[in-house]
Amino acid sequence: MLQFEELKLALNNMSMPLKDLAEAIGLSKINEELELLEKKSSAPEFWSDMDNSHKILQKISFLKNKQQKYLKLLSLYDDTKILIDLAHEEQDESLLEEIQTNINLIQSEIEAQRLETLLNGEYDSKNAILTFHAGAGGTEAQDWVEMLYRMYCRWGERHDFKVKTLDYLDGEEAGLKSVSILVEGVNAYGYLKSEAGVHRLVRISPFDASGRRHTSFASIEVMPEIDDDFDVEISPDDIKMDVFRASGAGGQHVNKTESAIRITHLPTGLVVQSQDERSQGRNKEQAMKVLKSRLYEMYRAEAAAKEASARKSQVGSGDRSERIRTYNYPQGRVTDHRIGFTLYSLTNFLNGDMDEMIEALQIAARNKALESNAEGIL
Numbered sequence: 001m002l003q004f005e006e007l008k009l010a011l012n013n014m015s016m017p018l019k020d021l022a023e024a025i026g027l028s029k030i031n032e033e034l035e036l037l038e039k040k041s042s043a044p045e046f047w048s049d050m051d052n053s054h055k056i057l058q059k060i061s062f063l064k065n066k067q068q069k070y071l072k073l074l075s076l077y078d079d080t081k082i083l084i085d086l087a088h089e090e091q092d093e094s095l096l097e098e099i100q101t102n103i104n105l106i107q108s109e110i111e112a113q114r115l116e117t118l119l120n121g122e123y124d125s126k127n128a129i130l131t132f133h134a135g136a137g138g139t140e141a142q143d144w145v146e147m148l149y150r151m152y153c154r155w156g157e158r159h160d161f162k163v164k165t166l167d168y169l170d171g172e173e174a175g176l177k178s179v180s181i182l183v184e185g186v187n188a189y190g191y192l193k194s195e196a197g198v199h200r201l202v203r204i205s206p207f208d209a210s211g212r213r214h215t216s217f218a219s220i221e222v223m224p225e226i227d228d229d230f231d232v233e234i235s236p237d238d239i240k241m242d243v244f245r246a247s248g249a250g251g252q253h254v255n256k257t258e259s260a261i262r263i264t265h266l267p268t269g270l271v272v273q274s275q276d277e278r279s280q281g282r283n284k285e286q287a288m289k290v291l292k293s294r295l296y297e298m299y300r301a302e303a304a305a306k307e308a309s310a311r312k313s314q315v316g317s318g319d320r321s322e323r324i325r326t327y328n329y330p331q332g333r334v335t336d337h338r339i340g341f342t343l344y345s346l347t348n349f350l351n352g353d354m355d356e357m358i359e360a361l362q363i364a365a366r367n368k369a370l371e372s373n374a375e376g377i378l
Helices: 002-012 015-025 027-041 050-090 093-116 139-158 188-195 252-256 280-306 308-313 346-350 355-377
Strands: 128-134 162-170 176-184 197-204 213-224 239-244 260-265 270-274 323-328 333-336 341-343
Touching: 002 050, 002 093, 015 027, 015 050, 015 093, 027 050, 050 093, 093 355, 128 139, 128 188, 139 162, 139 176, 139 188, 139 197, 139 213, 139 346, 162 270, 176 188, 188 213, 188 355, 213 280, 239 280, 260 280, 270 280, 323 346, 333 346, 333 355, 341 355
Parallel strands: 197 323
Antiparallel strands: 128 176, 128 213, 162 176, 197 213, 239 260, 260 270, 323 333, 333 341
């Protein structure tokens, strides 16, 4: 039957992209590195250096995740090929829907893994910390911050990432003045690093009885979560720590106990807070991670400013004062000004369907890096 032949052709057309993907992710190199690291992990003296052992196990976990994702995709391809042959031979049309579902899944997974190959920056594999700040405009801007907060939470859920609210400050009438979240998952920072900057909303205000059009602004900072692998030292003498009562939801325990932590880094004036956890100790640990991340980002920005050539390979400056994107309700569009890319699916985008934009930014960043390298050679 024609349907079986068409499905078989569609699947065969994915054979070359699968081979290209194996080369792009460096599957052979991953296999070799895993073999070497697993030999190290089974050595009798492996646990003599706990810090190094922890790093090796993290690396093994990261590489195995990449390896297994590809092998699972390859297995689905092989199983679908067998299923098509079986269905064709027996003229079993009841399998057509399952075959088509598998083909669609293979295609989307190839695209998803191909996108991951663009995330090869030094810290791209890390978790991400996002901090949202309302711009001028009072309630309008604060409501916009809450909308953005919800958008990124939903994006994280779509990718099975764990999204944790670290700290927040409620708006005066509605929304949020500021909020910080931790997005936990492989390549979270790589996916989200280009989201840093000013986000502009144009809409008919729900808070204006006259129904006038308003423009609101919110800025987003994006940082990798700093762990013990990063060389960011903080002297106990350089920090001031305060405890206070958490201000938001969490039950009576949160409201009655001074479990929230505020840390001030005296040399730089940076201030971080954590009030999401129910214990003071866990909030302190989380706040220190955020402080390390902010110090890293500050040092990185200073180094980038001194090294102008480093910015040539970035999409935009990454500065939180740079207006990067406009969300226009009357026109139903979202436009990224750095790459001139527009999507006419604003409602879906605000519900976390951001992948097409993120992929466009990743591709633009890669192309810019290639151009920069070519200029350097010339």
